[in-house]
Amino acid sequence: MSLGAKLKGLFGGGAGTKSKEIVLSSPLTGRVIPLEEVRDETFALRILGDGVAVCPLGKGELRAPVDGRVEQVFDSHHALTMITADGVELLLHVGIDTVELGGKHFEPRIKEGDAVKAGDVLLNFDTEAIRAAGYDLTTPMVVGNSDEYEMRVIASGDVGAGMPLLKLIRKGRKA
Numbered sequence: 001m002s003l004g005a006k007l008k009g010l011f012g013g014g015a016g017t018k019s020k021e022i023v024l025s026s027p028l029t030g031r032v033i034p035l036e037e038v039r040d041e042t043f044a045l046r047i048l049g050d051g052v053a054v055c056p057l058g059k060g061e062l063r064a065p066v067d068g069r070v071e072q073v074f075d076s077h078h079a080l081t082m083i084t085a086d087g088v089e090l091l092l093h094v095g096i097d098t099v100e101l102g103g104k105h106f107e108p109r110i111k112e113g114d115a116v117k118a119g120d121v122l123l124n125f126d127t128e129a130i131r132a133a134g135y136d137l138t139t140p141m142v143v144g145n146s147d148e149y150e151m152r153v154i155a156s157g158d159v160g161a162g163m164p165l166l167k168l169i170r171k172g173r174k175a
Helices: 125-132
Strands: 021-025 030-034 050-056 061-063 068-073 079-083 087-093 107-108 121-125 138-142 149-153 166-172
Touching: 021 107, 050 149, 138 166
Parallel strands: none
Antiparallel strands: 021 166, 030 050, 050 138, 061 121, 068 079, 079 087, 087 138, 107 121, 149 166
16 A cells, blocks of 8 residues: 555645656765665565665755655654655655654754755754764655555665665556
């Protein structure tokens, strides 16, 4: 079941044009981590969908990986969902168990319903304070409707924010 179906009561889906290939950029500067290595079973077992994670290095700035619309900003400001014009449903989740911080050390730069362009700052967070509080900052980027796409991680090691990270090809079409 897609993330959209799971969260349908929280936000509406998007239709739009259906392009053949979609490239998602890294939302952070950091080290690429396969989703199965994330220390949270919900992500590692791909319960919410497939994707990749980045462990931030340096500045705590989460950027839009693609053009789209912000659908939900969690009350604790550690995560948000967005949808692209192509209908890709994304969950960006800063850190593991950071919901427990109740929004402390997070500053959203957007609100629900905002249109964003790839590279726009979505939220700032204090990496030092969050790490000092004992939290892992590994940041999963999950495609909630990943069952609709063939997915390829196209970067490894260290990446800069905005660098190509994940390629999606809608199933049933060739890129």
